Amino acid sequence: MSSDPTIIYTLTDEAPLLATYAFLPVISTFTKPAGIRVQESDISVAARILANFPENLTPEQRVPDALGELGKKTLEADANIIKLPNISASVTQLINAIKELQAKGYNIPDYPADPKTDEEKAIKARYGKCIGSSVNPVLREGNSDRRAPKAVKEYARKNPHSMGEWSPASRTHVSHMTAGDFYHGEKSLTLDRARDVRMELVTKSGQTVVLKPKTSLLQGEIIDSMYMSKKALIDFYEKQIADAKKTGMMFSLHVKATMMKVSHPIVFGHCVRTFYKEAFDKHSAVLDSLGVNVNNGMADLYSKIEKLPDSQKEEIIRDIHACQEHQPELAMVDSAKGITNFHSPNDVIVDASMPAMIRAGGKMYGADGRLKEVKAVLPESTFARIYQEVINFCKWHGAFDPRTMGTVPNVGLMAQQAEEYGSHDKTFEIQEDGVANIVDIATGEVLLSENVGQGDIWRMCQTKDAAVRDWVKLAVTRARNSGMTAVFWLDPYRPHENELIKKVNTYLKDYDTSGLDIQIMSQVRAMRFTLERVWRGIDTISVTGNILRDYLTDLFPILELGTSAKMLSIVPLMAGGGMYETGAGGSAPKHVQQLVEENHLRWDSLGEFLALAVSLEDLGIKTGNARAKLLAKTLDAATGKLLDNRKSPSPKTGELDNRGSQFYLAMYWAQELAAQTEDAGLAAHFAPLAKSLAENEQKIVAELLAVQGKHVDIGGYYKPDDAKVKAVMRPSPTFNAALASA
Numbered sequence: 001m002s003s004d005p006t007i008i009y010t011l012t013d014e015a016p017l018l019a020t021y022a023f024l025p026v027i028s029t030f031t032k033p034a035g036i037r038v039q040e041s042d043i044s045v046a047a048r049i050l051a052n053f054p055e056n057l058t059p060e061q062r063v064p065d066a067l068g069e070l071g072k073k074t075l076e077a078d079a080n081i082i083k084l085p086n087i088s089a090s091v092t093q094l095i096n097a098i099k100e101l102q103a104k105g106y107n108i109p110d111y112p113a114d115p116k117t118d119e120e121k122a123i124k125a126r127y128g129k130c131i132g133s134s135v136n137p138v139l140r141e142g143n144s145d146r147r148a149p150k151a152v153k154e155y156a157r158k159n160p161h162s163m164g165e166w167s168p169a170s171r172t173h174v175s176h177m178t179a180g181d182f183y184h185g186e187k188s189l190t191l192d193r194a195r196d197v198r199m200e201l202v203t204k205s206g207q208t209v210v211l212k213p214k215t216s217l218l219q220g221e222i223i224d225s226m227y228m229s230k231k232a233l234i235d236f237y238e239k240q241i242a243d244a245k246k247t248g249m250m251f252s253l254h255v256k257a258t259m260m261k262v263s264h265p266i267v268f269g270h271c272v273r274t275f276y277k278e279a280f281d282k283h284s285a286v287l288d289s290l291g292v293n294v295n296n297g298m299a300d301l302y303s304k305i306e307k308l309p310d311s312q313k314e315e316i317i318r319d320i321h322a323c324q325e326h327q328p329e330l331a332m333v334d335s336a337k338g339i340t341n342f343h344s345p346n347d348v349i350v351d352a353s354m355p356a357m358i359r360a361g362g363k364m365y366g367a368d369g370r371l372k373e374v375k376a377v378l379p380e381s382t383f384a385r386i387y388q389e390v391i392n393f394c395k396w397h398g399a400f401d402p403r404t405m406g407t408v409p410n411v412g413l414m415a416q417q418a419e420e421y422g423s424h425d426k427t428f429e430i431q432e433d434g435v436a437n438i439v440d441i442a443t444g445e446v447l448l449s450e451n452v453g454q455g456d457i458w459r460m461c462q463t464k465d466a467a468v469r470d471w472v473k474l475a476v477t478r479a480r481n482s483g484m485t486a487v488f489w490l491d492p493y494r495p496h497e498n499e500l501i502k503k504v505n506t507y508l509k510d511y512d513t514s515g516l517d518i519q520i521m522s523q524v525r526a527m528r529f530t531l532e533r534v535w536r537g538i539d540t541i542s543v544t545g546n547i548l549r550d551y552l553t554d555l556f557p558i559l560e561l562g563t564s565a566k567m568l569s570i571v572p573l574m575a576g577g578g579m580y581e582t583g584a585g586g587s588a589p590k591h592v593q594q595l596v597e598e599n600h601l602r603w604d605s606l607g608e609f610l611a612l613a614v615s616l617e618d619l620g621i622k623t624g625n626a627r628a629k630l631l632a633k634t635l636d637a638a639t640g641k642l643l644d645n646r647k648s649p650s651p652k653t654g655e656l657d658n659r660g661s662q663f664y665l666a667m668y669w670a671q672e673l674a675a676q677t678e679d680a681g682l683a684a685h686f687a688p689l690a691k692s693l694a695e696n697e698q699k700i701v702a703e704l705l706a707v708q709g710k711h712v713d714i715g716g717y718y719k720p721d722d723a724k725v726k727a728v729m730r731p732s733p734t735f736n737a738a739l740a741s742a
């Protein structure tokens with residue numbers, strides 16, 4: 001391996017992967033003269049599946065465990081990783097990916113949904129590593145710094161996106177549980193010393209069932225035990241469905257079944273079963289025998305009943321429709337195709353779905369394709385309340401104005417699998433009534449204990465002291481560097497956050513905070529305080545835990561900038577390296593559909609441009625590579641020019657798309673480099689490229705536009721064909737030749 005300074009660029013899925021095919025040749029053209037190596041790391045869901053079954057593959061088919069290697073890299077001081085969004089797969093997506101790989105000749109096993117033998121259980125466990133959010137928690141060995149760069153915020157002010165109107169008469173609202181949810185049953189403590197603990201259930205009949213034999217905890221670590229009552233959850237759903245019906249509101253459910261991959265599919269499934277109760281009760285025997293599991297959405301039911309004789313299948317569908325007749329209207333994901341909110345738990349993901357609804361003036365699509373007011377059901381009260389606060393604010397003040405509103409950057413506690421987002425392996429659906437205990441293995445001492453019932457969801461969360469210290473430091477640094485007020489969103493009534501408040505107050509004393517405005521407020525107050533300021537054009541840093549990091553870094557960017565794709569998203573790794581995430585959003589599955597149908601990729605790579613600039617800057621500082629620093633500076637200038645000249649991709653087929661936008665970025669970047677005077681060698685190197693791109697601008701843009709409007713084949717979804725995607729994403733021979741000769 002060469003010892004050249006290296007940037008690792010991830011290959012992921014869906015739209016960001018497609019954009020990468022166009023962008024990597026640009027990156028290597030520009031980084032070559034600075035002696036920087038760009039190394040690819042394939043962490044797509046397909047690659048992760050293949051890496052888990054080496055013995056099923058031929059030597060040529062085998063792939064390395066790129067994610068595992070990248071995870072190790074994050075613990076090294078010279079890590080410099082550009083991480084694009086990846087699919088956090090639902091079971092349905094996993095099964096589709098497996099089918100595609102099998103059809104391509106990879107001899108991997110089917111997914112055993114209901115494993116009987118030990119072998120099937122082992123296969124399911126291996127596949128379990130590929131579902132849900134299984135990339136980000138592995139790589140995020142640092143806390144999160146997400147913000148809108150100044151140029152991006154200025155651009156949004158000058159070119160405001162459209163916002164739906166809000167009326168004080170809007171009936172849109174959030175519904176959440178008021179008892180029996182994780183918030184109400186939480187217990188928390190800070191470890192007095194390192195301990196190994198066991199998670200166990202002592203059943204009413206006196207048996208002890210070990211749920212997780214060992215978790216090693218560090219001194220100063222915070223642990224929480226919390227549970228969601230199945231009975232309270234179902235009662236809640238029944239009341240909300242009845243209320244929506246009675247008051248004529250459309251019903252929608254917003255969860256995070258991808259990141260909360262154990263608990264939220266269960267929470268989702270209970271809602272679907274409650275909504276279609278009559279049909280499920282009537283057909284329970286046959287649905288059970290088919291192994292239907294609506295924790296994976298109604299898609300699972302529809303695909304499994306295909307095996308039934310037509311008459312039986314039609315009866316079930318008729319009964320489902322009959323339920324729909326007397327239940328409230330359901331919000332749609334795709335009204336043209338009849339896909340409802342219950343189709344799949346990964347179609348409506350709360351971090352993006354609630355802001356989109358708020359941006360649309362408090363409306364979602366109904367079955368008739370019209371936007372309507374909606375009851376947004378978010379069972380867990382812990383964080384649901386912040387959205388009601390935003391709704392209240394918008395009803396009172398009207399929609400926010402992107403031209404005048406302030407900005408809300410975030411400093412998020414995320415490192416070392418902090419809080420709920422690291423709890424998958426410690427989350428259990430309780431099989432029998434009893435007492436759930438977290439027990440010190442050495443002493444037998446019960447540290448935390450809950451009375452739980454059959455079907456309840458019980459979990460333990462961990463938050464390491466080092467992560468909290470680093471988070472407080474990052475918050476102080478950001479407050480100092482930006483001069484903004486910083487608010488820790490912490491609720492003293494929530495036991496976990498009460499433990500955090502103690503630590504925050506202690507660690508803040510380690511820093512010089514003179515002249516800084518740093519406050520601690522419970523979430524609802526923090527939201528109100530922040531919104532009052534946003535409205536007046538004043539900026540406020542939100543300093544939050546992991547879930548609010550996720551929620552707020554879609555919410556505010558979507559309101560301020562129209563999309564979270566334009567965010568700068570930095571993870572200063574605790575070991576000294578840096579990971580640069582591209583934007584704060586996901587992998588935009590709808591964009592792939594448009595590319596395949598019309599050969600137009602609306603994906604905005606601004607997040608990639610911003611991430612590459614900070615990655616180059618960091619590499620320049622750490623390795624003393626002046627050219628890397630200059631590349632960073634000129635790239636930022638080029639990105640500014642791209643925004644000013646409105647060369648971002650258009651959503652409309654026939655207009656400039658991702659590929660055109662990348663061409664302009666390359667042209668402006670070459671021009672900036674050719675024009676600078678700090679490094680004459682570099683200027684001379686890029687002058688011919690700057691000239692040829694400018695001279696051929698019309699020709700290249702014409703070549704890029706000419707291909708649009710027709711269906712294209714990229715040879716797959718989860719593992720598209722390399723050569724085919726290359727051809728689709730690099731359709732301008734003139735641009736390709738210019739890059740190759742630079």
Ligand SMILES: NC(=O)C1=CN([C@@H]2O[C@H](COP(=O)(O)OP(=O)(O)OC[C@H]3O[C@@H](n4cnc5c(N)ncnc54)[C@H](OP(=O)(O)O)[C@@H]3O)[C@@H](O)[C@H]2O)C=CC1
Nearest residue numbers: 085086087088258349352565585586587588590602603604
């Ligand atoms: N960091 C990560 O790895 C993340 C991964 N995910 C994963 O991504 C997938 C999709 O998640 P979903 O909740 O639908 O959210 P997405 O952010 O992918 O999509 C929501 C909408 O945001 C817009 N959008 C997002 N990124 C861009 C971009 N770069 N350019 C233009 N528009 C953009 C698109 O709007 P429009 O339709 O108007 O074009 C898109 O339809 C899931 O598998 C999820 O788990 C989600 C969040 C973060």
Ligand SMILES: O=C(O)CCC(=O)C(=O)O
Nearest residue numbers: 088133136258259550584
């Ligand atoms: O990892 C995931 O599934 C989603 C991550 C996410 O939404 C975020 O980081 O904002």
Ligand SMILES: [Mg+2]
Nearest residue numbers: 351550554584
């Ligand atoms: Mg998110």
